Amino acid sequence: MKSDFIMQPPHPETEWSACTGYSESAVFIEPIIDVSLRDASICTGPDHRYYLTGTTDGSSVQVWTSADLKSWTGPAAVWSLEQDGTWQKESTSPTGISAPEIRYVKGTFWVTYGLTQGGTGLLKSLSASVMGPYEDMGKMTADGQDASLFEDEDGAVYWVYSNGKIARMNEDMTGLAEIPRMVEVQPWRVAGREDHPSYIRNLQVGDYGAFLYKRDGYYYMFCADALERMGSDAVDTFVAVSQSIYGPYSRRYLALPHGGQMTLFDGPEDRLYASFTGCGSYSPVEHYPSVVAMTLEGPGFIRPTKEVILEKGAVGSLKPVADFPIRDPHISTGPDGTYYMTGTSDEPHRNFWDRNNQLHLWRSKDLKEWHHVAKVWDLSENGTWENNMYKNPCLWAPEMIYLYGTFWITYSLQGGGTGMIKSVSGHAEGPYIDMGRMTNTDIDSSLFLDEDGEVYFVWQDGKIARMKKDMTGFAEDPRKLLCSDGQRVGYEGAFIVKYKGKYILGAAEWSGDKRVDGTYDLMYATSENVYGPYTPRRLAVPHGGHGTMFIDRDGRLLSTFFGNDRTAPFRTRPGIVLLRAEEDEQGLCIAPCCE
CATH class of the missing domain: 2.115.10.20 (Glycosyl hydrolase domain; family 43)
Structure with a gap:
């Protein structure tokens, strides 16, 4: 893998820069639970169990639990907007819970979430168990949705949300210690290999679902966005990379086809996985949660492993008829x-x-x-x-x-x-x-x-x-x-x-x-x-x-x-x-x- 991936636009035919790879034994991705769910979020707990949540009925935060990412129990409703909500009900327009996400930070579980009419909030488990009970930490932002927590190696915790906004939190996690700033990416302006005009204008990783991950000194900012690949309704997961949390960030690139809003977590055998919901009619698991094994091919470059097929139809599973280059x-x-x-x-x-x-x-x-x-x-x-x-x-x-x-x-x-x-x-x-x-x-x-x-x-x-x-x-x-x-x-x-x-x-x-x-x-x-x-x-x-x-x-x-x-x-x-x-x-x- 060439380390300059995030700096220079690769030719799309080159295998080292491919997003999807070919394997004779690859199989179609499958749902992990038989429940329609959007914005799937999975985290690994201190007990080496896995916890899943996402957008369900909009009225509660529901959690599923697994020891192996295959067999799941649940759901368990750990927080209810009607019974436990406070400031969330102040709006005169109907509201709902959107894209809840579970994170384990500072010795306990936290649930970040957004409201359908805008605004983000945070819940803290008082028992150190994912089942709670949860304390309402209040409103974090009046704008945006799709909130997430990121804990850096120095112990600082950041509020990450919407289309790539980020702010350091105060010590007691009751609010933000600074004004949120937007992560900006660099466009590629190379003749013959151009970013879509809207991305050159916006300089953003994506449209929603921000999630931050760090490995080997690189920060990976993920967001979901619709690229209209194949002229379809696919919503893909994009990522931009930086060696500083605030940037500058690299040009964004597609990291997970049809992935939409996702989270990364460490799974069995210390492998890296992404939660996957399947956004678009080409996805084999449209709006059903699944997991995809991911691989870091080198500094700044992440992609799915070759084990899964992420696009349904005759072309998604197509195999070569010969092994000579053409x-x-x-x-x-x-x-x-x-x-x-x-x-x-x-x-x-x-x-x-x-x-x-x-x-x-x-x-x-x-x-x-x-x-x-x-x-x-x-x-x-x-x-x-x-x-x-x-x-x-x-x-x-x-x-x-x-x-x-x-x-x-x-x-x-x-x-x-x-x-x-x-x-x-x-x-x-x-x-x-x-x-x-x-x-x-x-x-x-x-x-x-x-x-x-x-x-x-x-x-x-x-x-x-x-x-x-x-x-x-x-x-x-x-x-x-x-x-x-x-x-x-x-x-x-x-x-x-x-x-x-x-x-x-x-x-x-x-x-x-x-x-x-x-x-x-x-x-x-x-x-x-x-x-x-x-x-x-x-x-x-x-x-x-x-x-x-x-x-x-x-x-x-x-x-x-x-x-x-x-x-x-x-x-x-x-x-x-x-x-x-x-x-x-x-x-x-x-x-x-x-x-």
């Missing part, structure tokens, strides 16, 4: 039914995406077992115009198609420009000849053969031009395919496939942060005509990015996958996603499904 994979079918895969790759098992100049092919009879065919093109050996454009050209995103009795491969160059090669033997392994430059700029080129025999060159963000019959260039001026609402379908990786009588235009787009914490998704739009108009774009494959759709020998629609964001199920390995395509009121609805 980006932008493309699969097509040869005349004998053999499947061929190509993509951005270099010498097998080498991972140099910014220096690769080779084009490799793999073949399969069943889409499961893949075998390397050959290196069919090498710019250093076969390149012509490419070497005139760039001193050390880098080859990206090749795609293969069989037409006119032979194989054709389009490709692009890092920095712009697309080309095409043709097999002169009629075989996939070539040899190939250079058909020349197709475009002077742009990347991610593809060929589409329509049912009437016309061939189209499709590239970048939906640009298209019909090819000449001899495939030496364009037979018409290029045009740009747009959705009916004026949007592009995506910003790169455009392709067209025809299925169930509809033209499907696909392309890659980032949702949320661009090339940082967002998701690299495969979007699509459909039309009755190759030139459109196309329907408004929709999400086809979360994390699918520059994958491409293809039709297998059984007539099924599938998509390639390689993983290019921090929350993908794996990164830079070939995957295949089975798709279902059904008519709905918006046209053809395409989504992943399980085989």
Whole structure:
């Protein structure tokens, strides 16, 4: 792990900076109790037992107890707003208890909480037992919610709440010894890898649910926030890191997908765990409490272990179909039914995406077992115009198609420009000849053969031009395919496939942060005509990015996958996603499904 994670934006494909990791034995996260509950909080007591609470009915603080994080007893109502409340009832508007949190500090249990109409308070157990009875320590703040306690190594205790506010408490824990201040984070302003504009403006860790943790001299400030990864309703857990409690704090990064408001605690075998409630429709345990084992990979970098799957659906549990590194994979079918895969790759098992100049092919009879065919093109050996454009050209995103009795491969160059090669033997392994430059700029080129025999060159963000019959260039001026609402379908990786009588235009787009914490998704739009108009774009494959759709020998629609964001199920390995395509009121609805 590189120690500069919190200082420099990593490329999302790098495994050392990934938020989720791949394990063959990983299993879906499951609820620990069969009770719908939000803002789950767990702490470890001095008796090595674990105590759970969270937002339930809004009228009381309820607690569950466990010795192993698996079997739980409860709930026990340890405090009631109606019976025990005092100042909390002063409001003229209806009120309720929100996000209670249990902490063990200074020899006893404490419950922090917020009120639904705003304001935070503190309860102290007078018996040193989590069951109380509890003394009401009064109102801590008139604003905010989601309160928490943090005890530093010097014994000082801090009130942490809302969206990252913090204040040291007085010695008797009856109030704050200072005016709360907001933790501010640093945005990344790096060309091509930008924070979402709202986070650059706000400079905050998140929107709610602040929680502070310290390990090895680093303070970790957690908050929940909605990033709209995959265009969804997910609420993720973000963290910013500092070596001083008041900051300055690093740029925030996503630490726990779908985690929402969480707490950290030491669990069995001295492992670090996070409470998890599951916020959003992609979560396997939406609004049910669970626990996730976490790992500190190095100074300032925390993430879930590889043991659990935190995203439901066919993509969340997707497994690679092979173990060679590849980006932008493309699969097509040869005349004998053999499947061929190509993509951005270099010498097998080498991972140099910014220096690769080779084009490799793999073949399969069943889409499961893949075998390397050959290196069919090498710019250093076969390149012509490419070497005139760039001193050390880098080859990206090749795609293969069989037409006119032979194989054709389009490709692009890092920095712009697309080309095409043709097999002169009629075989996939070539040899190939250079058909020349197709475009002077742009990347991610593809060929589409329509049912009437016309061939189209499709590239970048939906640009298209019909090819000449001899495939030496364009037979018409290029045009740009747009959705009916004026949007592009995506910003790169455009392709067209025809299925169930509809033209499907696909392309890659980032949702949320661009090339940082967002998701690299495969979007699509459909039309009755190759030139459109196309329907408004929709999400086809979360994390699918520059994958491409293809039709297998059984007539099924599938998509390639390689993983290019921090929350993908794996990164830079070939995957295949089975798709279902059904008519709905918006046209053809395409989504992943399980085989």
